[in-house]
Amino acid sequence: MKSGKILRRLAAREMKKNRLQFASMIAITMLAVTLFCGFISNTKTLERAVNKYFTSTNLCDLCVQMGKITDTEKEYFSSLDAVAEYRAYAEGTLDGKSAKLYVGDTSVSRPEVVQGVSGVTIDQRTAELNNISVGSDVTLGVTLPLGSRYYDVEMEAKVTGLMNFPETTVSASSVAVYISEAKFEEMAKEKYPYINIDVSYFYNQVVIKTSEADALKTEINERFEGDGNLIFIYDRESMEAPLLLDGEISQSRKMLYVFPVIFLLVSVFVILTTVNRLILDERTEIGTLKALGFSRGEILRHYAGFGGILCLVGGAVGAVVGPFIVPNVMKVKYQLVYNLSIPVIPAFDVLGTVFAVGTVALLAAVISVLVCRNVVKESPASCMRPAVPKDNLFLRLGKRRDVKEKAPERVKEKGRVSFKGRKDGALSFKMAVRNIAIKPVRALMTVIGITGCVALLMCAFGIGDTVNNSLETEFYKQFTYDISTPYNTSGFTKKMDAMKASGEIEAFETYKIHYMTAIGAEANKDVKVYNFSENMTMTTIDTSGGRVVMSRSVAEFLGLKEGGTFTLNSGAQSFELTLSEIVDTAITKGVFLHTDLFGDIYGTSSAWIRADNITDELIDKINEAGGTAQATSVKDMWGYVEDKVSSINAMKYTLMIFAVLLSVVVLYNLSLLNINERTRDIATLKVLGFKRGKIALSLLFEIMLLTLAGTVCGLILGYPLTYLVLSINKVEIMSFLYYLKPVSYVYSALLALLTSFAINYIFGRSLDKINMIESLKSVE
Structure with a gap:
């Protein structure tokens, strides 16, 4: 006790x-x-x-998009050992802006109503951005098949609720409107009172809940293969929201x-x-x-x-x-x-x-x-x-130099002892080296600590540099257009020629995009295929002479190398190709080839446009010419991508804060220990007449030498750590083009050295508090 x-x-x-x-x-x-x-x-x-x-929204396991769902298709899906429900889907507009319109009363993939009631519900983020609330009047535009013809229809609706829709959980793709069947029929009746409209006539999607998604997906593909009615089928692994989350x-x-x-x-x-x-x-x-x-x-x-x-x-x-x-x-x-x-x-x-x-x-x-x-x-x-202290090489070398050096002459000046011919800076430096040599393990620990701090700082700067480099390479080097847009009107190119002649735009180039399945050595992947013509000048990707180019992220996923062969399958046709080149692209990922390989097969017609003065009026005019509302400037695309990778930027600033805090703790701890264990040395120097500044200089030399060594090691490890962190944090929307700016090395080194200097300056001011008599007392 x-x-x-x-x-x-x-x-x-x-x-x-x-x-x-x-x-x-x-x-x-x-x-x-x-x-x-x-x-x-x-x-x-x-x-x-x-x-x-x-779970609360009962997200579907499979979504089947068909041209039209007839009684034959309903009979087949009803026979499956799964929950299959039907709804109508169409690309439309909400107050003139592109939107996804869903009509149905499904319990599978149902909207989560967060305000109001079901009926005409709009994604809440879209509502916030467009100042729409429950009770607002909106205009919905959609193309409806009535009889043997298609009609562009606009219907007035009153918003009954705000929602989150599970298939468009990602904010950038969340312009979704979900309408109940009863509400849609009511709106259609007001628009066309003489036509009896039944929603089931427009069914074109099946949402399925099943525990055997892979097997059922294969069965559905085999069942409808070749009949032309099946457009696509995707599971959770290919849905944007579940995939990204x-x-x-x-x-x-x-x-x-x-x-x-x-x-x-x-x-x-x-x-x-x-x-x-x-x-x-x-x-x-x-x-x-x-x-x-x-x-x-x-x-x-x-x-x-x-x-x-x-x-x-x-x-x-x-x-x-x-x-x-x-x-x-x-x-x-x-x-x-x-x-x-x-x-x-x-x-x-x-x-x-x-x-x-x-x-x-x-x-x-x-x-x-x-x-x-x-x-x-x-x-x-x-x-x-x-x-x-244990003998070591540094101490032996120091002793030999001390023997060879001439002892300074001891003199008395103004009541204090001084040494003629003494070089204070050299002596302070030698004292710092001596202390490091006496405590090599502690010095090594300090260097390792500083190395970790500087490596983290480099990683933080490297994250920002890599994201910016990826975007700059994409939009200013590999692709030099200012506006990108799809179009679906036959007179688009003539209108662009007219705008070019009037000086509204500088130039434009057209190409096609195909959505196909790439079958490689190790895996299959749904990819975008960019079908370029001979004279493409707004990209550095060269597809002339039958060259087939693939982005690195796709090639790595498929297990392909330059010279390898792969197959592109569109459902109706297959093309076996040889990979000519792999390129590093950040945003525009897929397969790039020449139009001679495909000819003029069906695809999404698109255009790149170059212009000096990009305004909202110009974007609207291009949308009008192309018959879409999807023209996007490089500035908007840049902002969209930055929003998508905002977690990366959050990580950057969090890393910086923690790295600085860690360096402060490491250096503070070392400086405190350094002063505590050298109180006898410091007191001796004070008795011999050394001023506070000269004593502090020896402490500064020691810490700065260790900080410098750790900083050099941290700068070396900065790029590998950046690569490791970003390779773990890959995002679907962007492939990182790793890069560290030279100025980032300078900033990281300066932050470490300035932090070290500031801490030593603070401790240097506390040297006057050391009691010389107590410090010089014998241990015994």
């Missing part, structure tokens, strides 16, 4: 004496566990939100093995350095405890408890703070890109939290035991003396 009471008092005294070092240990542990538990919570929170949303969950889970691991490793190095220094400072106390009869086990448990308990405290704080910080940072991105409700209170993963906190605390305790064990082995008398 008495021994426990003594150890507790000793612990309290050591806590008070070394409170700043202990605070740094708590801080570094908190940062590591904050990230780890934060990403665990973010993954779990997002996964729960996605599963809850798709599953990708977000996977990316968040993979992030657990990147940043938290880096911070954990750096924290282990900091803990090792700190515990090592503290235990060596406690040699006298350890010797006293041994002399008083305390057992080796009691002493080891006492000092192991410091590391374990401190890291347990830091880990506990991080485990509580992390799930509130990281998920809420990522929540901003998720709600920007997706129409998805994320819980305000994040999910906590008990097992993950216990694992993270327990691992860090256990590591700290083990490190403390390993360091303390060497001291405990010594005799009490030996422990009560200061440790003698």
